Amino acid sequence: MNILSIIEHKANGDILTHEEIRYFIDHYVDGSIPDYQMASLLMAIKLKGMNAQETSDLTLAMVHSGETIDLSAIEGVKVDKHSTGGVGDKTSLVVGPLVASLGLKLAKMSGKGLGHTGGTIDKLESIPGLTTALTQAQFIQQVQTVGMAIIGQTKALVPADKLLYALRDVTGTVQSIPLIASSIMSKKIASGAQTILLDVKYGNGAFMKTIEDAKVLARAMVDIGKALGRDTRALLSDMNQPLGLAIGNRLEVKEAMATLKGQGPDDFTQLCVEAAAVIAIQAGLYSDLTVAKAAVTNQLQSGRALTIFNQFIHAQGGDLNAFNQPSLHHVDVVKPILATSSGIIHAVEALPLGLLSVDLGAGRLTKADVIDFNAGIVLHVKPGDTVQKGDTLCTLYTNKPWVASWETTAREAFHLQKKAYHAPHDAFIMIE
Amino acid sequence: MNILSIIEHKANGDILTHEEIRYFIDHYVDGSIPDYQMASLLMAIKLKGMNAQETSDLTLAMVHSGETIDLSAIEGVKVDKHSTGGVGDKTSLVVGPLVASLGLKLAKMSGKGLGHTGGTIDKLESIPGLTTALTQAQFIQQVQTVGMAIIGQTKALVPADKLLYALRDVTGTVQSIPLIASSIMSKKIASGAQTILLDVKYGNGAFMKTIEDAKVLARAMVDIGKALGRDTRALLSDMNQPLGLAIGNRLEVKEAMATLKGQGPDDFTQLCVEAAAVIAIQAGLYSDLTVAKAAVTNQLQSGRALTIFNQFIHAQGGDLNAFNQPSLHHVDVVKPILATSSGIIHAVEALPLGLLSVDLGAGRLTKADVIDFNAGIVLHVKPGDTVQKGDTLCTLYTNKPWVASWETTAREAFHLQKKAYHAPHDAFIMIE
Numbered sequence: 104m105n106i107l108s109i110i111e112h113k114a115n116g117d118i119l120t121h122e123e124i125r126y127f128i129d130h131y132v133d134g135s136i137p138d139y140q141m142a143s144l145l146m147a148i149k150l151k152g153m154n155a156q157e158t159s160d161l162t163l164a165m166v167h168s169g170e171t172i173d174l175s176a177i178e179g180v181k182v183d184k185h186s187t188g189g190v191g192d193k194t195s196l197v198v199g200p201l202v203a204s205l206g207l208k209l210a211k212m213s214g215k216g217l218g219h220t221g222g223t224i225d226k227l228e229s230i231p232g233l234t235t236a237l238t239q240a241q242f243i244q245q246v247q248t249v250g251m252a253i254i255g256q257t258k259a260l261v262p263a264d265k266l267l268y269a270l271r272d273v274t275g276t277v278q279s280i281p282l283i284a285s286s287i288m289s290k291k292i293a294s295g296a297q298t299i300l301l302d303v304k305y306g307n308g309a310f311m312k313t314i315e316d317a318k319v320l321a322r323a324m325v326d327i328g329k330a331l332g333r334d335t336r337a338l339l340s341d342m343n344q345p346l347g348l349a350i351g352n353r354l355e356v357k358e359a360m361a362t363l364k365g366q367g368p369d370d371f372t373q374l375c376v377e378a379a380a381v382i383a384i385q386a387g388l389y390s391d392l393t394v395a396k397a398a399v400t401n402q403l404q405s406g407r408a409l410t411i412f413n414q415f416i417h418a419q420g421g422d423l424n425a426f427n428q429p430s431l432h433h434v435d436v437v438k439p440i441l442a443t444s445s446g447i448i449h450a451v452e453a454l455p456l457g458l459l460s461v462d463l464g465a466g467r468l469t470k471a472d473v474i475d476f477n478a479g480i481v482l483h484v485k486p487g488d489t490v491q492k493g494d495t496l497c498t499l500y501t502n503k504p505w506v507a508s509w510e511t512t513a514r515e516a517f518h519l520q521k522k523a524y525h526a527p528h529d530a531f532i533m534i535e
Numbered sequence: 536m537n538i539l540s541i542i543e544h545k546a547n548g549d550i551l552t553h554e555e556i557r558y559f560i561d562h563y564v565d566g567s568i569p570d571y572q573m574a575s576l577l578m579a580i581k582l583k584g585m586n587a588q589e590t591s592d593l594t595l596a597m598v599h600s601g602e603t604i605d606l607s608a609i610e611g612v613k614v615d616k617h618s619t620g621g622v623g624d625k626t627s628l629v630v631g632p633l634v635a636s637l638g639l640k641l642a643k644m645s646g647k648g649l650g651h652t653g654g655t656i657d658k659l660e661s662i663p664g665l666t667t668a669l670t671q672a673q674f675i676q677q678v679q680t681v682g683m684a685i686i687g688q689t690k691a692l693v694p695a696d697k698l699l700y701a702l703r704d705v706t707g708t709v710q711s712i713p714l715i716a717s718s719i720m721s722k723k724i725a726s727g728a729q730t731i732l733l734d735v736k737y738g739n740g741a742f743m744k745t746i747e748d749a750k751v752l753a754r755a756m757v758d759i760g761k762a763l764g765r766d767t768r769a770l771l772s773d774m775n776q777p778l779g780l781a782i783g784n785r786l787e788v789k790e791a792m793a794t795l796k797g798q799g800p801d802d803f804t805q806l807c808v809e810a811a812a813v814i815a816i817q818a819g820l821y822s823d824l825t826v827a828k829a830a831v832t833n834q835l836q837s838g839r840a841l842t843i844f845n846q847f848i849h850a851q852g853g854d855l856n857a858f859n860q861p862s863l864h865h866v867d868v869v870k871p872i873l874a875t876s877s878g879i880i881h882a883v884e885a886l887p888l889g890l891l892s893v894d895l896g897a898g899r900l901t902k903a904d905v906i907d908f909n910a911g912i913v914l915h916v917k918p919g920d921t922v923q924k925g926d927t928l929c930t931l932y933t934n935k936p937w938v939a940s941w942e943t944t945a946r947e948a949f950h951l952q953k954k955a956y957h958a959p960h961d962a963f964i965m966i967e
Contacts, residue, residue, distance in 0.1 A: 110707030114582060138571035143706035146578035150546060274575035275542030 106130065106140050113147040121160045128164035132263050138270055145267070145276040153281035158323055159330035161281065165289035168263035172210070172239060174295040177246050179208045180386040183296035184378060185287060187320070188220035190308040190457035191345035194375055195223045195253065196359035197367070200412040201379035203250030204402045207386050210246045211253045212260070212294045216466050216474075219308065219457030221352065224255050226359075229352040229476035231431070233421030249414045260293045283310075284323035291328070298334040298385040300378060301325070303534075306343030308453025314339065314532075321534040334385050339532035340374055344451040344486060347371035351465040351479015351500065353432055363409040370485070376400055377531050434477045438499040440510055442490045446519030449486060455516045456480055456497075459509060463501040475502055484517070487524045538562065538572050545579040553592045560596035564695050570702055577699070577708040585713035590755055591762035593713065597721035600695035604642070604671060606727040609678050611640045612818040615728035616810060617719060619752070620652035622740040622889035623777035626807055627655045627685065628791035629799070632843040633811035635682030636834045639818050642678045643685045644692070644726045648898050648906075651740065651889030653784065656687050658791075661784040661908035663863070665853030681846045692725045715742075716755035723760070730766040730817040732810060733757070735966075738775030740885025746771065746964075753966040766817050771964035772806055776883040776918060779803035783897040783911015783932065785864055795841040802917070808832055809963050866909045870931040872942055874922045878951030881918060887948045888912055888929075891941060895933040907934055916949070919956045 109123045127144060130136040153161065174181045182202055186192050199209045213235070216222035224235050235255045237245065245252040258265070264286050271277045291299050301324050304310070305317035321337035328335025340346075347368040349358040361367050362375060379402075380395035389395035402408045416423055425431065460466055464475030483495045490496065496517045499509060541555045559576060562568040585593065606613045614634055618624050631641045645667070648654035656667050667687040669677065677684040690697070696718050703709045723731050733756050736742070737749035753769035760767025772778075779800040781790040793799050794807060811834075812827035821827035834840045848855055857863065892898055896907030915927045922928065928949045931941060 107705070107707055110578075114578065114707055138569075139574040139702065140706055142571040142575040143578045143708060146542075146546065146575045147582065147707070150579065150582045270571065273539070274572055275539055275546055275579070276575060 106136050106144070110140065110144045110147060113144060113151055116151045118154055119157050124157060124160045125164045125167075128161070128168060128263050132168045132266060141267075141270060142274040142276070145271060145274060145279075145282065148281060149276045149279035155323070155326045155330065158281040158285055159327045162285040162288045162292060162327045163331060165261050165263040165267075165285060166293045169261050169293065170259040171293045172260070172295040174210055174243065174246070176243055177208050177210065179206060180298065181208045181210050181246075181296045182298045182300070182382050182386055183209070183211055183291055183294060184300040184302060184382065185291055186302040187287070187304050187310050189304040189342040189346055190219060190221070190453040190460070191347050191350045191355065192221060192304070193223075193226055193347070193349075193355040193359045194302060194371075194378060196226065196356065196412070197362050197375040197408070198378045198382070199251045199253065200363060200408040200415060201375060201399055201402055202382050203411045203415070204407040205383055205388060205398065207250070207382065207388070208246050209251035210242065210294065210296055211251070212256050212290065213253050214256055217470065218468065219454060219461060219466065221350075221355065221466060223253060225474055226352045226355050227253060227419070227421070229356055230416060230421040230423070231425040233416060233419050235419065237419070245418050249418050250411055251415050252419070256290065261289045264289050280320055280323050284320060284327055288324050288327040292331055292333065296333070298382065299328050300382050300385065301335065301337040302378060303337050303339050304342035305339060306341050306453060308345065308457055309342035318532070318534065325534050336381060336385060337534040338378055338381060339534065341527070342453055345453045345456055345482060346374065348482040348485070349479065350456060350460045350481075351463070352474065352476040353426075354479040354481055354500070356426070360409070360412070363403065363412050364406070365404050368485070374531070376403070381533065432477055434500045435502045436500070436505055438505070438510070439495045440497050440499065440513040442492055442494045442496055442517070442519065443514065444519060445491045446489075446521055447524045448484050448488045448490060448517060449520045449524050450518040451482060451484070451486060452516040452518070455512055459499075459512050462506070462509065463499060464503055478502060480513070487526055490519065538568050538576070542572065542576045542579060545576060545583055548583045550586055551589050556589060556592045557596045557599075560593070560600060560695050564600045564698060573699075573702055574706040574708070577703060577706060577714065580713060581708045581711040587755070587758045587762065590713040590717055591759045594717040594720045594724060594759045595763060597693050597695040597699075597717060598725045601693050601725065602691040603725045604692070604727040606642055606675065606678070608675055609640050609642065611638060612730065613640045613642050613678075613728045614730045614732070614814050614818055615641065615643055615723055615726060616732040616734060616814065617723055618734040619719070619736050619742055621736040621774040621778055622651060622653070622885040622892070623779050623782045623787065624653060624736070625658055625779070625781070625787040625791045626734060626803075626810060628658065628788065628844070629794050629807040629840070630810045630814070631683045631685065632795060632840040632847060633807065633831055633834055634814050635843045635847070636839040637815055637820060637830070639682070639814065639820070640678050641683035642674065642726065642728055643683070644688055644722065645685050646688060649902065650900065651886060651893060651898065653782075653787070653898060655685060657906055658784045658787050659685060659851070659853070661788055662848060662853040662855065663857040665848060665851050667851065669851070677850050681850050682843055683847050684851070688722065693721045696721050712752055712755050716752060716759055720756050720759040724763055724765065728765070730814065731760050732814050732817065733767065733769040734810060735769050735771050736774035737771060738773050738885060740777065740889055741774035750964070750966065757966050768813060768817060769966040770810055770813060771966065773959070774885055777885045777888055777914060778806065780914040780917070781911065782888060782892045782913075783895070784906065784908040785858075786911040786913055786932070788858070792841070792844070795835065795844050796838070797836050800917070806963070808835070813965070864909055866932045867934045868932070868937055870937070870942070871927045872929050872931065872945040874924055874926045874928050874949070874951065875946065876951060877923045878921075878953055879956045880916050880920045880922060880949055881952045881956050882950040883914060883916070883918060884948045884950070887944055891931075891944050891948075894938070894941065895931060896935055910934060912945070919958055922951065
C-alpha cells in the first residue's frame with residue numbers, strides 16, 4: 104500500500120478500504136505523507152465523495168490519531184450536543200442545564216468562535232473567573248456532581264483533525280460533506296458520550312446555505328455516529344435570521360439566563376426545549392416528544408434548570424455576582440438603529456449582522472484577534488413584527504471608534520415590506 | 536485574484552480565465568504558491584478537466600515561464616516532430632534526415648528515456664563522440680547548414696513544466712489530458728518551429744492504452760498548436776507491438792541506418808515515410824499524400840536521406856566509423872529465445888518487452904540509472920509470421936548476470952495460435 108495508489112483509487116472514484124484510510128491518516132499524522140500528497144487526496148475526496156462506510160472509517164481513523172476521553176466512571180447516561188454554528192447561538196448554555204436537571208450527564212467539549220459564528224467557550228469565558236481549562240479528572244468529577252461541564256478542546260484529542268483542517272483551509276477543500284462530517288464526529292466520538300444530538304443549521308448565517316445541504320450533512324453525521332455505536336440524531340433549524348435577540352458574548356449569556364427563567368425569546372426557547380426533549384428521548388427518559396417537551400418546559404418554569412446553570416458556572420469558577428454588576432457591561436457606544444420607513448419585517452439577515460458583530464468587537468476574523476465581551480447587537484424586532492418609521496430595529500454596542508457604514512449595514516439587514524408576513528413552517532426537521 | 540479562489544473555481548467545474556491560469560503558473564514558478572495548493576489545483580484540473588481555451592492558455596503561460604528559441608534566423612520552413620513515446624521508437628532518426636533531404640529544417644529538442652519507453656537523446660549518445668549539448672547558436676547554425684539538429688532539453692525552456700511534472704509524478708495527477716497536452720506542447724511551442732507533427736502512440740506499450748484516449752490527447756494537442764498559431768497535426772499509430780525489430784540504443788541506431796538504406800522493417804519504414812510525407816505537406820511542398828509519400832520514398836532509395844543522416848551525426852561530433860566497429864557492440868550474453876511450440880504469431884506485446892529491455896540494461900527506472908547502450912532485444916518475428924518449434928523468436932543482449940525468468944518473460948510476449956492471422960487495418964489515423 105502506498106499513498107499514490109490511494110490517491111489514484113479515489114481519483115478514479117473507487118471506494119477506499121478501511122486499511123487505505125487508516126494508512127493515510129496514520130502516515131499524515133506521523134509526517135511521512137507530505138502536505139502536497141494529502142492536498143491532492145483531499146481534493147479527490149471532495150470531488151469524488153466518500154460513501155457512509157468510508158466516512159465512518161475516516162472518522163474512526165481520526166479518533167485513533169490521539170487520546171479519547173473515558174466517561175465510564177460517570178454514572179448515568181452521558182450525552183453531548185453539537186451545533187454546526189450560527190449567529191446568536193447560545194443553545195448549549197440552556198440545553199445543558201435543562202438535560203442535567205433531568206438527571207442526564209452532559210460532558211461537552213466546545214470551540215471558540217471564528218468569523219461570523221460565535222463559540223460557547225468565548226461566551227462562558229465572558230463570565231468573570233470562569234475557566235474552561237479543566238483537567239480530565241476535574242471534568243469527570245464536575246459532570247458527576249453538577250450534571251454538566253463544558254471545556255475547551257484539548258490538543259491531545261484528534262490531532263489528525265487539527266492537521267487536516269489547517270490543510271483544508273488553504274487548499275479549497277473545506278466544503279466537502281465527508282470531510283466536514285468526519286471532522287465534527289471524530290471530536291464527538293473521542294469525547295466519549297453515548298448519545299449525541301447534532302444541531303445542524305441552514306441558511307445565510309450558517310455553514311450550510313440550503314436546507315438540502317444541511318440534510319445531507321446531518322445524514323452523513325448521523326450515519327457515522329450510528330456506525331460507531333453512538334445514538335446520534337440531528338435537528339435541522341433555520342439560521343437565515345439570528346437565533347434569539349442577542350449577538351455578542353455577555354449579551355448572549357444574559358439572554359441564556361433570561362431564557363432559563365422562562366423569559367427568553369420564543370424562537371430560541373423553542374429550539375432549546377426541542378433539543379433538550381430529543382436528548383431526553385435519546386437517553387430513554389421518554390418515548391413521546393410531546394411528553395418530553397412538557398417535562399423540559401417544566402424544568403424551565405420551575406427554576407430547576409437555572410439552579411443547575413448557577414451550580415455549573417460556580418463549579419467552573421464563574422462569579423455571577425460580578426457578572427450581574429451593570430458596570431461590567433459598560434460600552435463606550437450604544438447606538439440604536441432606527442427604521443427609516445414603516446412596514447412589516449419580512450427578514451432579519453443573520454450573515455451581515457454576524458459579520459457586523461465581529462466588526463463591533465464581538466468576534467474574531469483570525470485566531471489571534473482579541474474579543475470584546477461587551478460588544479454586540481440586540482435585535483428589537485423579529486420577522487412578522489410591524490414597525491413605524493423611527494422605531495428601533497436593533498441596538499449596537501461597541502468600544503471601537505464609530506464607523507458610519509455600520510448603521511447602514513445594520514439597517515439593511517432588516518427587510519421591511521408593506522405586504523403581510525406569513526411565517527414559514529418552522530417545525531424542526533429531525534434526522535435519525 | 537488568489538490561489539484559493541482559483542482552486543475553488545476549478546473544483547466547481549468553472550472555466551478558468553486567462554488571467555487565473557497565468558497567475559497560478561507565474562506564482563508557482565516564483566515560489567509564492569506552495570506545492571500543497573498546486574497539488575490540490577492539479578487534482579481539481581484532473582477531475583474537472585479544462586476546455587480547449589484553458590488548455591492553450593495553460594500552455595502559453597508555461598511557455599512564458601522561461602526562454603523561447605528564436606528560429607527566425609533560419610531560412611526555410613522550420614519543422615518539428617514529437618512522439619508520445621513507445622518501445623523501439625527510433626522514428627526521429629529517420630524522419631529527420633528524410634525531411635531535411637527535402638529542404639525542410641528540422642530543429643528538434645528531444646528527451647531521455649524513462650521506464651519502458653526509450654529516448655532519442657540516449658540513442659544518439661550511443662554513437663561515440665556525439666553530443667546533444669549544443670549552444671543555441673551552434674544549434675541554429677547546424678540547422679541552417681545540415682538541415683537538422685537534435686539537442687537535449689535545456690533548463691531555461693519551460694521551467695514551469697519541470698516543476699509541474701515533478702509534482703504531478705508524486706500526487707497522482709499525471710494522467711490528465713490537459714496536463715499531458717500542455718506539458719508536451721509548451722516545449723514544442725518554446726522550441727520555435729512553425730509546423731509540428733505529433734506521433735501519438737496507442738496500445739499496451741504506449742502512454743495512452745486505447746485508440747480513443749490517444750485521439751482525445753491528439754485532438755487536445757492539435758487544438759493547442761492551432762490556437763497558438765502553429766500548423767499542428769497528429770498521426771496515431773499502433774504501439775501494441777514494438778516498432779520495427781530492434782529495442783535498445785545501439786541496436787536501434789543500426790536499425791535506423793538500415794532503414795535509411797531502404798533495408799528497414801516494413802512497419803517502421805511505413806511510419807517514417809508517412810510521417811515525413813505529412814510534414815512535407817504541412818510545409819507546403821506537396822498537397823497530395825500519395826505524391827508526398829512517393830517523393831519521400833525516393834529520398835530513401837536514392838540515399839539522399841542517408842547522406843543527411845551522416846552529415847547530421849558528423850556535425851554533432853559523432854564518429855560513425857567508430858560506431859561501425861563490431862567490437863563496440865560486444866555484450867557478454869547473447870541469448871536467443873526459442874519457440875517451444877509451432878504456430879502463427881498473433882501478437883508481440885510491446886510493454887513486457889520494453890520493461891525487459893530496461894532489466895537488460897537498455898533503459899532507466901529512475902533518472903539516476905546508467906544505460907548500457909549495447910543491451911536490448913532484437914525480434915526475429917512479427918505478427919503474421921509462422922514459426923516452428925525451436926525457431927528463434929527474439930535475441931536478448933545484456934552485460935548483466937543472466938536472470939532465468941527473463942527467458943519466460945520474453946517468450947510469453949509472443950502469442951502463438953494455430954488459427955490464421957488477419958492483420959488489423961493498419962492505416963495511420965490523422966488528426967488535424
